[in-house]
Amino acid sequence: TEVIIVKNQDDAGSIYAQRVAQLIGSKPDCVLGLATGSSPLAAYRQLAALVASDSIDVSKVRGFALDEYAGLDPNHPQSYKSTINRTVVEPLGLDPEKIHVPNGNLSTIAEAGHAYDKAIEEARGVDIQILGIGTDGHIGFNEPGSSLASGTRIKTLTEQTRIDNARFFDDDINQVPTHCITQGIGTILKARHLILLAFGSGKAEAIAETVEGGISSFCPASALQLHPHATVIVDEAAASRLR
Numbered sequence: 001t002e003v004i005i006v007k008n009q010d011d012a013g014s015i016y017a018q019r020v021a022q023l024i025g026s027k028p029d030c031v032l033g034l035a036t037g038s039s040p041l042a043a044y045r046q047l048a049a050l051v052a053s054d055s056i057d058v059s060k061v062r063g064f065a066l067d068e069y070a071g072l073d074p075n076h077p078q079s080y081k082s083t084i085n086r087t088v089v090e091p092l093g094l095d096p097e098k099i100h101v102p103n104g105n106l107s108t109i110a111e112a113g114h115a116y117d118k119a120i121e122e123a124r125g126v127d128i129q130i131l132g133i134g135t136d137g138h139i140g141f142n143e144p145g146s147s148l149a150s151g152t153r154i155k156t157l158t159e160q161t162r163i164d165n166a167r168f169f170d171d172d173i174n175q176v177p178t179h180c181i182t183q184g185i186g187t188i189l190k191a192r193h194l195i196l197l198a199f200g201s202g203k204a205e206a207i208a209e210t211v212e213g214g215i216s217s218f219c220p221a222s223a224l225q226l227h228p229h230a231t232v233i234v235d236e237a238a239a240s241r242l243r
């Protein structure tokens with residue numbers, strides 16, 4: 001795993017943006033793996049700026065998001081569908097038809113995971129997958145204990161994750177969905193290049209486990225060690241527990 005220590009989120013974001021811009025130049029219909037959460041926001045901003053200043057043609061770019069809440073209306077402002085639209089699709093000017101988010105509709109969720117993995121395969125896989133990491137080492141909504149070979153599937157949200165995310169639902173945990181649909185760790189590992197971003201001391205322990213700990217489902221992100229092309233970009237605080 002390649003580790004890059006940067007000064008701040010903007011510097012991390014511009015490394016991501018340059019690699020993606022290069023990719024779009026050589027493969028205009030490339031496939032981006034997208035994440036929600038706070039860690040990738042600067043990267044999306046830097047990419048949007050680069051796309052605008054170099055007038056990069058993004059009309060053919062395709063994308064697959066990592067995860068979605070189960071049983072939440074996709075039009076709800078906190079659905080990951082809405083969040084990806086707001087933070088990625090609109091600022092970059094992507095074609096919304098080409099950007100996919102797992103379908104959290106409860107009536108079809110049993111088959112939706114397999115269908116999503118098939119759609120990724122039919123797109124010939126993800127070129128660059130951006131990832132954040134939870135303080136417990138989760139990637140996507142793959143909490144500790146998730147199979148490292150898992151495909152996209154329904155998962156129960158942990159109590160901690162629901163507490164963490166209550167801030168987006170009027171600080172009311174009862175409004176936070178109890179389940180989600182998430183790309184599996186096996187799905188994520190199929191992407192050709194993984195770029196994991198982490199900032200702040202709260203992520204330091206998880207980053208040390210991810211990069212230097214044993215490969216274990218107790219730290220789902222440690223599966224990055226199995227990947228031939230994984231890049232971890234961190235600030236000094238998130239790197240502080242590395243040896």
Ligand code: F6R
Nearest residue numbers: 035036037038039132133139140
């Ligand atoms: C987002 C996702 C999560 C987050 C992680 C870190 O789609 O799947 O794994 O990447 O919870 O969140 P932030 O970046 O907000 O610290």
